[in-house]
Amino acid sequence: MPSPFLTPGTTAQPNDITLLHLRRDQALPTILRDYDEDNMGYKEGKVANTRFGSFPHSTMINRPWGSQIAASKVDTGSRGRRGNPAKRKADDLDESGATTTGAEEDTPSAKKPVAAASGFLHMMYPTPEAWTLSLPHRTQVVYAPDYSYILHRLRVRPGDTIIEAGAGSGSFTHAAVRAVFNGYPEEPQTKKQRLGKVCSFEFHEQRAGRVREEISEHGLDGLVQVTHRDVYQDAFNVGDPKTGPSPKANAIFLDLPAPWLALKHLVRKPESGESPLDPSTTTHICTFSPCLEQVERTIRTMRKLSWLNISMVEVQCRRIDVRRERIGLDATGIRGATVFPTTVEEAADKLWVDEQRAKVSRTAAKVKHGAEESNGEDDTFVLPESLREKPAAPSYSLGRLVHRSESDIKTHTSYLVFAMLPREWSEEDEQKCRQRYPSNK
Numbered sequence: 219m220p221s222p223f224l225t226p227g228t229t230a231q232p233n234d235i236t237l238l239h240l241r242r243d244q245a246l247p248t249i250l251r252d253y254d255e256d257n258m259g260y261k262e263g264k265v266a267n268t269r270f271g272s273f274p275h276s277t278m279i280n281r282p283w284g285s286q287i288a289a290s291k292v293d294t295g296s297r298g299r300r301g302n303p304a305k306r307k308a309d310d311l312d313e314s315g316a317t318t319t320g321a322e323e324d325t326p327s328a329k330k331p332v333a334a335a336s337g338f339l340h341m342m343y344p345t346p347e348a349w350t351l352s353l354p355h356r357t358q359v360v361y362a363p364d365y366s367y368i369l370h371r372l373r374v375r376p377g378d379t380i381i382e383a384g385a386g387s388g389s390f391t392h393a394a395v396r397a398v399f400n401g402y403p404e405e406p407q408t409k410k411q412r413l414g415k416v417c418s419f420e421f422h423e424q425r426a427g428r429v430r431e432e433i434s435e436h437g438l439d440g441l442v443q444v445t446h447r448d449v450y451q452d453a454f455n456v457g458d459p460k461t462g463p464s465p466k467a468n469a470i471f472l473d474l475p476a477p478w479l480a481l482k483h484l485v486r487k488p489e490s491g492e493s494p495l496d497p498s499t500t501t502h503i504c505t506f507s508p509c510l511e512q513v514e515r516t517i518r519t520m521r522k523l524s525w526l527n528i529s530m531v532e533v534q535c536r537r538i539d540v541r542r543e544r545i546g547l548d549a550t551g552i553r554g555a556t557v558f559p560t561t562v563e564e565a566a567d568k569l570w571v572d573e574q575r576a577k578v579s580r581t582a583a584k585v586k587h588g589a590e591e592s593n594g595e596d597d598t599f600v601l602p603e604s605l606r607e608k609p610a611a612p613s614y615s616l617g618r619l620v621h622r623s624e625s626d627i628k629t630h631t632s633y634l635v636f637a638m639l640p641r642e643w644s645e646e647d648e649q650k651c652r653q654r655y656p657s658n659k
């Protein structure tokens with residue numbers, strides 16, 4: 219089954235993981251089912267019940283990705299959630315995704331039927347970025363600003379093999395598999411084609427099990443291999459820790475509390491067993507640690523184990539919201555009020571009104587003063603011609619430039635340590651090189 223994460227096609231198919239976008243910042247992951255074990259009598263498949271209405275999966279299956287889906291107008295009463303809640307949970311991610319205000323929890327509406335509503339949602343194919351924002355968090359996760367940079371620095375390309383530990387909530391796993399994807403295992407392979415692969419290790423049994431289930435539900439079997447393993451102790455070989463074959467990785471990402479304890483296994487000639495690294499390519503590594511003490515220990519160990527080009531980076535991804543803030547006069551001229559003009563034109567208009575008021579009252583005072591001096595007969599005033607034309611407001615008077623960083627960019631700040639280990643170089647390689655370049659003796 220092709221994965222909608224990698225090759226979504228043009229339309230949503232049964233059993234595809236789909237993101238139901240309820241709002242700009244809220245998406246509900248759901249696996250599209252054209253049947254509902256709990257509601258055998260109904261042909262609408264499963265139903266996503268949200269605060270914007272009920273959406274039978276049958277109205278989404280075979281529709282083009284990106285379609286706007288209207289809520290069902292009919293309340294057949296079939297939207298009730300019956301049966302064993304534990305069994306439902308296995309294939310229904312609605313519940314785990316519906317943690318915030320947008321979506322109602324799927325409570326048994328057999329007792330309380332969901333009313334027909336006139337809302338809509340957009341049905342989107344999943345991407346690692348969207349999955350990161352909607353996945354059920356079981357641990358801290360790596361967010362898109364970090365993993366896009368990490369995969370770039372690790373030079374991960376289609377056909378590569380990447381080792382990841384620990385898998386945690388599987389956020390990095392999804393980004394990594396997209397980066398190495400070079401065809402499905404069941405497809406015929408050409409001789410030169412190397413299938414990309416993610417070898418993911420997780421020490422927490424339930425977490426490893428959940429990531430494995432998600433990988434399967436997302437059509438990524440054969441591309442991601444999740445192993446339940448303490449990598450500090452049992453290293454990175456596939457299957458049996460002692461006798462299992464080497465994954466022959468060319469990229470490594472360690473998101474572990476003590477990455478330096480795993481480094482001893484990531485060498486060309488380990489104390490026991492085969493090296494998990496591909497001997498024919500340079501290996502690139504990244505470790506992700508929240509504090510500098512951990513970074514120092516990692517770097518010290520890397521140096522001892524001959525890793526080169528060691529560097530540390532912190533990704534600070536902030537979108538800066540810049541605007542003008544005027545403190546002084548509000549639209550009614552009351553001092554001390556704070557004005558947040560929404561557009562530059564609005565700001566210019568307000569300023570002009572304030573300035574005219576100030577000028578008019580100064581002129582009035584002058585006229586009045588003059589009239590009093592000349593026997594008090596005339597205390598009216600006329601707006602001078604020069605003040606009737608609206609002048610262009612100088613930009614400095616539109617207010618003080620202020621900036622705030624946007625609060626809703628999700629990222630989790632950690633320090634990234636990068637390094638590389640050159641490929642193995644044997645006497646045989648040296649001979650081959652000399653034969654190929656005889657002048658380089």
Ligand code: SAM
Nearest residue numbers: 359360384386387388389390421422448449473
């Ligand atoms: N990178 C993951 C993501 O993007 O979702 C999050 C990883 S989480 C912060 C760290 C994980 O490392 C935890 O799930 C923890 O169980 C796992 N872990 C800790 N020590 C480990 C070990 N010795 N071997 C394998 N996994 C380990």
